[in-house]
Amino acid sequence: MSKSGLFKSSIGRKLAMALSALFLMIFLLQHLVINITAIISPDTFNELSHFMGTNPLVQFVAQPILIFAVVFHFIMGFVLEIKNRAARPISYNKFNGAANSTWMSRNMIISGLVILAFLALHFVDFWFPEINTKYIVGDMSGMHDGGFRYYEELLHKFANPVRVGVYVLAFILLALHLMHGFGSAFQSMGQNNKYIDGLKKFGVIYSVAVPLGFILIAISLYVTTLN
Amino acid sequence: MNLTLKIWRQQNSNDKGKMVDYQISDVSGDMSFLEMLDVLNEDLITKDDTPVSFDHDCREGICGMCSLQINGEPHGPDKGVTTCQLHMRSFKDGDTIYIEPFRAKAFPIIKDLVVDRSAFDRIQQSGAYVSVNTSGNTQDANNIPVPKEDADMAFDAATCIGCGACVAACKNSSAMLFVSAKVSQFALLPQGKVEGKKRVQDMVAQMDAEGFGNCSNTGACEAECPKGISLENIARMNRELISAKLAVKH
Numbered sequence: 001m002s003k004s005g006l007f008k009s010s011i012g013r014k015l016a017m018a019l020s021a022l023f024l025m026i027f028l029l030q031h032l033v034i035n036i037t038a039i040i041s042p043d044t045f046n047e048l049s050h051f052m053g054t055n056p057l058v059q060f061v062a063q064p065i066l067i068f069a070v071v072f073h074f075i076m077g078f079v080l081e082i083k084n085r086a087a088r089p090i091s092y093n094k095f096n097g098a099a100n101s102t103w104m105s106r107n108m109i110i111s112g113l114v115i116l117a118f119l120a121l122h123f124v125d126f127w128f129p130e131i132n133t134k135y136i137v138g139d140m141s142g143m144h145d146g147g148f149r150y151y152e153e154l155l156h157k158f159a160n161p162v163r164v165g166v167y168v169l170a171f172i173l174l175a176l177h178l179m180h181g182f183g184s185a186f187q188s189m190g191q192n193n194k195y196i197d198g199l200k201k202f203g204v205i206y207s208v209a210v211p212l213g214f215i216l217i218a219i220s221l222y223v224t225t226l227n
Numbered sequence: 228m229n230l231t232l233k234i235w236r237q238q239n240s241n242d243k244g245k246m247v248d249y250q251i252s253d254v255s256g257d258m259s260f261l262e263m264l265d266v267l268n269e270d271l272i273t274k275d276d277t278p279v280s281f282d283h284d285c286r287e288g289i290c291g292m293c294s295l296q297i298n299g300e301p302h303g304p305d306k307g308v309t310t311c312q313l314h315m316r317s318f319k320d321g322d323t324i325y326i327e328p329f330r331a332k333a334f335p336i337i338k339d340l341v342v343d344r345s346a347f348d349r350i351q352q353s354g355a356y357v358s359v360n361t362s363g364n365t366q367d368a369n370n371i372p373v374p375k376e377d378a379d380m381a382f383d384a385a386t387c388i389g390c391g392a393c394v395a396a397c398k399n400s401s402a403m404l405f406v407s408a409k410v411s412q413f414a415l416l417p418q419g420k421v422e423g424k425k426r427v428q429d430m431v432a433q434m435d436a437e438g439f440g441n442c443s444n445t446g447a448c449e450a451e452c453p454k455g456i457s458l459e460n461i462a463r464m465n466r467e468l469i470s471a472k473l474a475v476k477h
């Protein structure tokens with residue numbers, strides 16, 4: 001029974017979860033950096049968006065990997081959740097989880113589900129129209145009315161305060177997901193050593209700063225549309 | 228003090244079971260939690276009622292037999308103690324106390340508050356040993372140098388009493404803290420390293436087969452463990468398992 005596959009064991013599944021999450025956290029940082037340019041230099045944002053949207057390596061190598069990582073991560077999240085629930089078929093009448101663990105750590109599935117709902121909205125907002133324009137209509141120019149279309153489209157979306165509100169809420173849940181997830185991923189990979197305290201501190205900074213960055217950008221874009 | 232106890236009563240493994248309310252009066256703060264239950268049981272016996280079954284043995288925090296989920300926490304609200312070491316002074320007059328069995332699919336209920344923790348024994352039997360020839364030529368253990376730090380960590384891991392509080396505290400009923408303590412106490416020492424790769428794989432496979440949940444790294448186990456077993460052991464077991472699985476097979 002012993003020498004069976006790594007990913008069939010409970011620990012292997014958590015390793016896979018951590019690796020997919022690590023990839024997503026690196027992607028998130030990259031996404032944030034590009035978004036920041038939308039605030040400081042719309043031209044740079046347009047250039048970068050066009051590059052990311054048309055470069056074959058990004059489109060046909062990085063993008064499929066990203067989609068695989070996201071889908072893998074949330075499906076594995078569901079699988080773990082189902083298995084974990086099955087491990088306690090009769091629950092306690094009184095369970096004081098707050099006495100020994102954080103809310104974030106006990107509710108990764110809730111923060112995860114909110115992120116998933118956000119991703120659906122985000123795809124409808126940006127990804128589907130983009131795929132439609134480029135690969136179905138076949139317009140790879142990235143132009144509209146004599147200029148790059150990306151920044152204009154972005155502003156158009158963030159003119160809606162309801163959308164901005166939904167994005168802000170989702171990012172708060174993302175922050176909560178990462179506040180536990182960042183350190184947890186290293187523990188899952190077996191990295192609890194002399195660096196772990198520093199890593200966890202960095203994790204908290206990352207988990208607050210990155211979502212906050214996205215929130216500030218969303219609000220700032222909305223404010224721009226008011227003028 | 229006077230207390231209201233809400234206790235899980237279940238005749239046997241087939242019974243559905245339910246919470247039953249009991250009133251108990253004149254409880255002294257110097258009593259241990261188990262002594263308080265003894266008083267309740269004496270009272271029940273004099274009334275021709277069936278006493279509440281609960282596990283216990285040493286009553287001094289070393290055997291790991293006493294269990295109980297008390298007000299939603301294994302071994303009650305105090306940290307670093309077993310239920311036999313929990314004093315009634317941790318509660319106050321008029322309190323309502325929920326007393327439930329440790330709950331996990333892998334810990335089936337035998338009666339009332341008594342659960343079957345033999346899943347832990349089977350995990351132990353699957354690998355928590357060092358094979359030694361009893362030829363009479365066995366080397367003196369002290370001939371093998373062990374760094375003090377490793378010896379200390381191995382000793383800390385070995386203080387696990389197999390009580391199951393980690394499983395009871397975990398929202399996933401995961402046994403990772405227990406198994407990792409047992410894996411670590413061997414993995415850290417030269418004698419244990421020889422069979423290390425096989426041990427960790429066998430023990431984790433048995434843990435999974437018993438139906439314990441996965442680890443979400445919530446840390447509830449470490450916070451509730453009466454012996455302060457550290458999460459570092461779980462990371463070590465993760466490392467050990469990952470490298471054993473990735474190692475080239477001979």
Ligand code: HEM
Binds near residue numbers: 024028178186443
């Ligand atoms: C798409 C929706 C998502 C769902 C449904 C989801 C769900 C989950 C769940 C249930 C866990 C806990 C697994 C466990 O208890 O062991 C988890 C862990 C984690 N998630 Fe997500 N998640 C999602 C998106 C994300 C995103 C976008 C990121 C990062 C950018 C992320 C980062 C993490 C990290 C770092 C962990 C910790 C991994 C570990 O414990 O080893 N998640 N996720």
Ligand code: SF4
Binds near residue numbers: 389391408452455
């Ligand atoms: S790790 Fe701690 S809580 Fe778990 S069985 Fe060992 S002593 Fe009990």
Ligand code: FES
Binds near residue numbers: 284289292311312
């Ligand atoms: S009865 Fe032995 S540890 Fe409590």
